[in-house]
Amino acid sequence: xxxxxxxxxxxxxxxxxxxxxxxxxxxxxxxxxxxxxxxxxxxxxxxxxxxxxxxxxxxxxxxxxxxxxxxxxxxxxxxxxxxxxxxxxxxxxxxxxxxxxxxxxxxxxxxxxxxxxxxxxxxxxxxxxxxxx
Amino acid sequence: xxxxxxxxxxxxxxxxxxxxxxxxxxxxxxxxxxxxxxxxxxxxxxxxxxxxxxxxxxxxxxxxxxxxxxxxxxxxxxxxxxxxxxxxxxxxxxxxxxxxxxxxxxxxxxxxxxxxxxxxxxxxxxxxxxxxxxxxxxxxxxxxxxxxxxxxxxxxxxxxxxxxxxxxxxxxxxxxxxxxxxxxxxxxxxxxxxxxxxxxxxxxxxxxxxxxxxxxxxxxxxxxxxxxxxxxxxxxxxxxxxxxxxxxxxxxxxxxxxxxxxxxxxxxxxxxxxxxxxxxxxxxxxxxxxxxxxxxxxxxxxxxxxxxxxxxxxxxxxxxxxxxxxxxxxxxxxxxxxxxxxxxxxxxxxxxxxxxxxxxxxxxxxxxxxxxxxxxxxxxxxxxxxxxxxxxxxxxxxxxxxxxxxxxxxxxxxxxxxxxxxxxxxxxxxxxxxxxxxxxxxxxxxxxxxxxxxxxxxxxxxxxxxxxxxxxxxxxxxxxxxxxxxxxxxxxxxxxxxxxxxxxxxxxxxxxxxxxxxxxxxxxxxxxxxxxxxxxxxxxxxxxxxxxxxxxxxxxxxxxxxxxxxxxxxxxxxxxxxxxxxxxxxxxxxxxxxxxxxxxxxxxxxxxxx
Numbered sequence: 252x253x254x255x256x257x258x259x260x261x262x263x264x265x266x267x268x269x270x271x272x273x274x275x276x277x278x279x280x281x282x283x284x285x286x287x288x289x290x291x292x293x294x295x296x297x298x299x300x301x302x303x304x305x306x307x308x309x310x311x312x313x314x315x316x317x318x319x320x321x322x323x324x325x326x327x328x329x330x331x332x333x334x335x336x337x338x339x340x341x342x343x344x345x346x347x348x349x350x351x352x353x354x355x356x357x358x359x360x361x362x363x364x365x366x367x368x369x370x371x372x373x374x375x376x377x378x379x380x381x382x383x384x
Numbered sequence: 385x386x387x388x389x390x391x392x393x394x395x396x397x398x399x400x401x402x403x404x405x406x407x408x409x410x411x412x413x414x415x416x417x418x419x420x421x422x423x424x425x426x427x428x429x430x431x432x433x434x435x436x437x438x439x440x441x442x443x444x445x446x447x448x449x450x451x452x453x454x455x456x457x458x459x460x461x462x463x464x465x466x467x468x469x470x471x472x473x474x475x476x477x478x479x480x481x482x483x484x485x486x487x488x489x490x491x492x493x494x495x496x497x498x499x500x501x502x503x504x505x506x507x508x509x510x511x512x513x514x515x516x517x518x519x520x521x522x523x524x525x526x527x528x529x530x531x532x533x534x535x536x537x538x539x540x541x542x543x544x545x546x547x548x549x550x551x552x553x554x555x556x557x558x559x560x561x562x563x564x565x566x567x568x569x570x571x572x573x574x575x576x577x578x579x580x581x582x583x584x585x586x587x588x589x590x591x592x593x594x595x596x597x598x599x600x601x602x603x604x605x606x607x608x609x610x611x612x613x614x615x616x617x618x619x620x621x622x623x624x625x626x627x628x629x630x631x632x633x634x635x636x637x638x639x640x641x642x643x644x645x646x647x648x649x650x651x652x653x654x655x656x657x658x659x660x661x662x663x664x665x666x667x668x669x670x671x672x673x674x675x676x677x678x679x680x681x682x683x684x685x686x687x688x689x690x691x692x693x694x695x696x697x698x699x700x701x702x703x704x705x706x707x708x709x710x711x712x713x714x715x716x717x718x719x720x721x722x723x724x725x726x727x728x729x730x731x732x733x734x735x736x737x738x739x740x741x742x743x744x745x746x747x748x749x750x751x752x753x754x755x756x757x758x759x760x761x762x763x764x765x766x767x768x769x770x771x772x773x774x775x776x777x778x779x780x781x782x783x784x785x786x787x788x789x790x791x792x793x794x795x796x797x798x799x800x801x802x803x804x805x806x807x808x809x810x811x812x813x814x815x816x817x818x819x820x821x822x823x824x825x826x827x828x829x830x831x832x833x834x835x836x837x838x839x840x841x842x843x844x845x846x847x848x849x850x851x852x853x854x855x856x857x858x859x860x861x862x863x864x865x866x867x868x869x870x871x872x873x874x875x876x877x878x879x880x881x882x883x884x885x886x887x888x889x890x891x892x893x894x895x896x897x898x899x900x901x902x903x904x905x906x907x908x909x910x911x912x913x914x915x916x917x918x919x920x921x922x923x924x925x926x927x928x929x930x931x932x933x934x935x936x937x938x939x940x941x942x943x944x945x946x947x948x949x950x951x952x953x954x955x956x957x958x959x960x961x962x963x964x965x966x967x968x969x970x971x972x973x974x975x976x977x978x979x980x981x982x983x984x985x986x987x988x989x990x991x992x993x994x
Contacts, residue, residue, distance in 0.1 A: 273726060273753040275563065291912065296880040299912060310563045311723075311753070315908070332908040335753070337723035339716060346908040348874055367564040 273311030276338045282307045282372040285342060288362045290381040298349040298383060302362050304374065306343045311336050312367040315345030319360035323378050326361060333367075357382045420503030420642075424537055425776035431970070432771060433538060434524035440946065441510070441533065444521050445498060447943045448507050451514070452496040454940070459489050459619055479623070484680075487623050491681025493616040494674060495589075500610055501535040501599040502644045508592055508599070508678070511545040514940040516852065517833030517931075518548035518687065523851035523949060527968050529768035530858030535600040536644050539782055542597075542769035542791065542803065543572050544858045549932065550827045552585040552683040554754055559812060566794070566815070567754045572823045572856040573797040574756060575805040585682055586675035591805070593674075596646035597782055605657045606641035608670035609633050624673045631663045631670075648779025686939045690748050692829065693929040698748070704929065711926025714915065719870070719923055723909055725751040725828045751828035751930065756794050757907040758821035760873055760900035762883050763790075764859040765972040787972075788979035790993060791857065792902060795820030799985045817990045821902030823856045832863060832928040836941060838948035842924070842961040848948030851965070857901070859883070861965030863927055865893050867920045868962065873897050874911035884971035892969055894962050904989055924961075 287302035300317050307313060314333050318326040332347050345364055352358065363375040426433070434440070466480040479486055494500070498507040511532040513521035520526050525533075531540040556578035557569035570576035570588035578584035592598040593607050601607065611620055612629045621628055640656050643649065650656050659667060681687060696702035704712065715721045728749030770789065772782030783789055785802075797804040798816040807813060832841055834850035841852050842862050854860040860869055877897050879887060886896035900906060915923070932938050951959035958966040977983075983993045 273723070273755065292874070292876060294876065294878075297874060297878040299874055301912070310565075312563070312565055332906055333757075334907065334909040335723040335755075335757070337716075337720055339722070340720075346874065346912055348906065348908065348911075350903070351880070368562075 273335060274338055275310055276306075276308040276336070278309040279305055279307050281305075282364075282374045284362075284374060284376055288360075288376050288379055293381050293383050295352060295354045295383055296350065298352055298381070299346055300349070300360065300362060300381075301344060301346045302376065303342050303344050304364065304372070306336060306338070306341055307364065307366075307372040308336070308338075309370070310366040310368065311338075313343070313345070313372065314365050314367070315347045316363050316365065317347045317349065317360050318363075319349070319358050321356065321358060323359040323380075326359060326378070352383045354383050420505055420535070423777045425539055427774045428529075428538070428768065428771045432529060432766070432768070434522075434528045436524055437522075437533070437538070440522040440524060441537070443946055444510055444513065445505070447513065447521070447945055448496050448498055448509050450943050451509070451940050452493065452498075452507075455489060455492040455496060456615065459486075459493065459616060462486055462489065465622060483623075484684075486619065487677055487680040488684040488686060489681075490616065490619050490623055491677040491679065491684075492686065493614075493619070494611075494678055495681060497610075497614065497616075499614065500593055500601075500607065502601060502606075502642050503535045506535045506599050508589070511592075511598070512548055513943070514687075514938065515833070515835040515942075515944040516850065517830035520545040520853060521944070521946075523946070526851045526853040526858065527861065527965055528766055530764065530766060530853050531597070531768050533768075534595070534598045534644075536776060536778070536780075538768070539597045539600075539644075539772065539776065539780070540768035541595070542767060542783075542789075543856045544853045546572065546824075546826065547830050547833075548682045548687055549830045550688045550750055550752075551588065552583070552679055552688065553750055554584050554752075556582055556584060559809075559815065565755055566812075566819065569824070573793045573804055574824060575797040575807075577808060579808045581672060581675060583676070583679055586672075586679035589675040589678035589682075590671060594645060596644065596780060600644040600646075601641060602643060602645040602647065602650055603640065603655055603657045604671045605631075605633075605655070605659060605664065605667035606637075607674050608667040609637050609641050609657075611670055611674070620670075620673070620677075623677070624670070628666070628673070629670060631659070631666050634658055644778055644780070646778065646780035648775075689932055689936070689938075691932045691935040691938065693931070693934045695748060696935050697929070701935070705925070707922045707925040708929050709926075710919075711922035711924065712929075714919055714923050715926050718915060718919070719867075719913060720909055721828075721870075721923070722751075724753050724755070724757060724825045726753045727751055752825045755825050756819060756822035757825055757909075758793070758823070758900075758902060758905045759855065759870075760821075760903070760906045760911070761855050761857055761859050762898035763901040763972060763975070764857040765883055765970055766968065767857060785979040785981065786976070788976045788982070790902060790978045790982055792820045792982065792989065792993075793823045793856070795822065795989065796982065799987075801985055802981050814987060817987050818905065820904045820989045820993070821900075822905060828927060829930045830932055831930065833931045833933070833938075833941075835944035835946075835948070837944065840928075843949065843951050843958075843964040844953050844960040848950050850944075851949055860893070862961040863924045864920060864961030865964065867915070867923045867927075868894070869897065870910040871913045871915045871920060872911075874908065882972035882975065884969050891963060892966060898972075902993060904991065904993065 282304050285303050292299040314331045316331040319328050320326045330349050359380050361376050364372045463482050495508045512518045533540050555568035570584035576584045576588035594601050693702050769783050770787050773786045775781050795816045800807045838848045838850035840847050840849045854866050860866050881898050883898045886892040890896035953959040978993045
């Protein structure tokens with residue numbers, strides 16, 4: 252039997268299942284961006300900004316937030332999307348969607364994340380840039 | 385033309401019998417299904433309704449009769465109750481030994497009782513049959529209008545029929561202050577909160593009997609009235625008290641309960657049956673017992689029985705195939721499915737990895753976190769709800785907003801909005817903008833359940849298949865599309881179009897995903913997963929292991945008498961799991977702005993929804 256399945260079955264049969272609801276897990280001592288931020292899609296209709304951090308832990312729902320604008324000194328626009336942490340993963344991927352950006356336009360942005368009651372994960376990226384198609 | 389002849393016949397009947405039966409302004413209405421069914425409400429453009437709808441509705445009713453007969457036999461086979469000495473009075477006895485099976489059998493009898501509708505033509509199971517995991521039993525409806533016609537043909541609701549399996553395990557709806565999230569409740573929008581009966585599943589069972597587009601009684605007391613007439617009344621009274629249905633209904637109750645809810649003649653009155661206060665209380669108690677009894681059945685091993693391949697594998701009694709195991713690992717890994725569809729999995733500890741396991745529970749995994757999420761489904765123009773903009777024969781209009789309706793899900797419920805239910809907790813109203821577009825994270829269990837003779841949900845696999853519908857609006861037509869949607873929703877396949885308008889050179893549901901119906905609060909846990917085509921197929925293979933009926937036959941799964949679907953990929957370009965259902969795509973008409981009655985109710989959506 253696959254080791255994962257064996258581990259799961261042992262835990263179930265021994266009564267040591269995880270809580271059914273998304274669990275609250277211990278918060279990471281420090282959250283760091285390990286990959287990105289990057290822009291895997293820079294379309295006119297949909298732009299996706301993605302970055303990876305070590306699993307911040309804490310409340311199960313977090314929000315990735317992008318502050319952006321065409322002036323690197325004025326990132327006045329904000330977009331955010333929720334993700335649900337996977338307590339079984341050592342890292343967490345945040346993705347934020349931006350819609351209907353004008354084409355062939357250069358944007359500057361930073362990223363950060365918070366939990367569902369607004370507490371920051373304590374990491375903000377430096378200013379990055381992308382140009383829409 | 386035919387319906388005009390029937391109407392003339394009714395008017396003639398009315399004249400002949402009017403002196404005896406007209407009372408209080410109510411029309412005489414024969415509750416025979418044949419006549420009821422013939423006053424057709426059809427506001428739909430050509431091609432919206434499936435051509436076999438009437439025959440399929442009739443088929444399901446015959447299947448319901450089979451199960452009801454089995455339930456009656458089961459009732460009669462129950463051992464006589466062992467009555468224990470109790471204090472005098474009408475208190476129900478404690479049913480030592482047979483109590484559990486008695487209440488479960490009662491719930492089954494109720495669930496399959498088509499007399500629980502004005503036309504005596506619709507049971508709960510008209511939309512929830514066991515062989516489909518207790519979801520929609522008519523493939524052509526699943527492929528087209530997605531919502532099932534109610535007692536009035538063809539009023540219909542706006543969402544897919546959810547699976548009953550494991551619904552009883554959802555907790556009472558609560559707002560978790562610590563997490564800032566809602567958990568629990570039943571229905572797609574969590575409006576069956578469980579706040580009264582402390583059981584959302586029981587309160588869910590109370591909804592359809594008085595839903596204008598579903599079973600459609602005009603008064604909750606009609607449930608007690610029809611229970612009074614039911615063949616299983618003795619079982620109800622055995623469990624809930626020998627006087628529990630002794631209500632003196634007025635003479636016009638039959639006429640009232642044979643008239644569908646929402647009829648203009650009622651003038652908006654939700655309690656047209658005139659009962660004394662104490663009798664209204666008794667009728668309400670019977671209505672509550674209805675919900676509790678059905679919940680007992682849905683919790684039982686007749687419905688929720690953990691008999692899947694996955695359950696067997698956990699016990700070491702089934703060896704997953706390579707693809708199933710790969711899919712399981714993707715479900716927990718790259719697919720990230722178990723972040724919401726919690727599988728109770730313990731961490732497979734890697735060197736240096738921190739164990740973040742939390743408190744154990746006693747039940748096998750339910751594959752849900754009991755929460756809600758907005759997965760960004762496109763608006764489905766096939767949905768029957770959009771077309772019910774004109775009055776039916778009873779003067780009822782299902783959806784005056786037409787395509788100006790947007791399904792905000794839980795957001796509408798928290799606002800006590802149109803098409804939902806009253807929100808019983810004023811403290812929750814403020815959270816409506818936070819949950820706009822969110823729908824229940826359904827259990828994944830039995831998502832792939834089909835009748836045994838149609839062993840798959842997927843077209844073009846060489847096996848006969850059973851067409852199902854997925855998500856709240858039935859836009860997705862196969863498990864392959866479901867996984868592909870999660871995988872690619874937010875990639876270059878995303879286009880600023882509505883359904884039916886994908887650009888040339890793209891294929892909707894394959895290389896083109898239309899815009900989200902409600903962009904607010906989009907969850908991006910998924911949407912750009914980077915899964916390969918093979919990996920998508922492997923996740924589908926894993927989902928199929930979650931179908932009950934592997935370690936023991938699934939009760940009443942043998943009752944499907946319809947036709948499985950087949951297709952030929954050589955002649956049908958849509959004969960594949962990826963393109964399944966694309967033959968039924970229609971262009972979404974130009975969408976009006978969201979109606980103020982939906983999107984203009986305080987606290988309004990933020991950002992505003994157009």
